[in-house]
Amino acid sequence: MRTQQREAAARAERPIAQLTALLFNINRGKDAKVLTERDWWIYGTLDPEASGESLSPAVVAVMLALRAERKLPDQLLAAWHLAQAQADTAGRPPDCRALRSDCGRFWVLAPTWEGVNIRGGLVGCHGLNTGTITVRDLDRQLLTWIVKVPPRSHGGWIESDLLLAGT
Numbered sequence: 238m239r240t241q242q243r244e245a246a247a248r249a250e251r252p253i254a255q256l257t258a259l260l261f262n263i264n265r266g267k268d269a270k271v272l273t274e275r276d277w278w279i280y281g282t283l284d285p286e287a288s289g290e291s292l293s294p295a296v297v298a299v300m301l302a303l304r305a306e307r308k309l310p311d312q313l314l315a316a317w318h319l320a321q322a323q324a325d326t327a328g329r330p331p332d333c334r335a336l337r338s339d340c341g342r343f344w345v346l347a348p349t350w351e352g353v354n355i356r357g358g359l360v361g362c363h364g365l366n367t368g369t370i371t372v373r374d375l376d377r378q379l380l381t382w383i384v385k386v387p388p389r390s391h392g393g394w395i396e397s398d399l400l401l402a403g404t
Contacts, residue, residue, distance in 0.1 A: 296346050310341065341373065354402055
C-alpha cells in the first residue's frame, strides 16, 4: 500500500476507532483494561514522528513565541501540549512566523514556499470548509497571499506539514 493511501486509510479509520474504543470502555468488565483509540488502529501508526504527533522545531519556536506574545489562536491550542513537550528542541522562529486570514479563522505557522504553493508547518482552520482565502504575514501586514483551503468535512481542523495551493 502506498504511503498516501495508507495515510488516507488511517484518517478514515480514526472515527471508527474512537467509537469502538468508546463502546468497548462503556461495556467493559471491572477487570478489563481501558483501551484507547490507538488500540483499534489497523492502518494508523504508533510512531509519533509518522503519526503527526511531533512538530518541527520551527513550529515549536513559533508557538512558544506567539504564546508569549498572547497571539496564539485558540484553534491551535489543541497542539500546545506537543509544543510544550518539544520545547527543548525549539530554535529561533523563522523570518515569516505565521500567516493568518483577515477573519482570524485560518492560520499557517512556520510557512515555507515551494514555488507559488505554501507548505504550512502547522495549519489550523475553524469554520471554513473549502475555497480560496487571503492570508497576511502576521508581522508584515502588507504581505498577502491567496491560498486554497483544502476541502475537509469538519468545521475545525489542525494539520501539520500541509501543502496549500497558491493562486
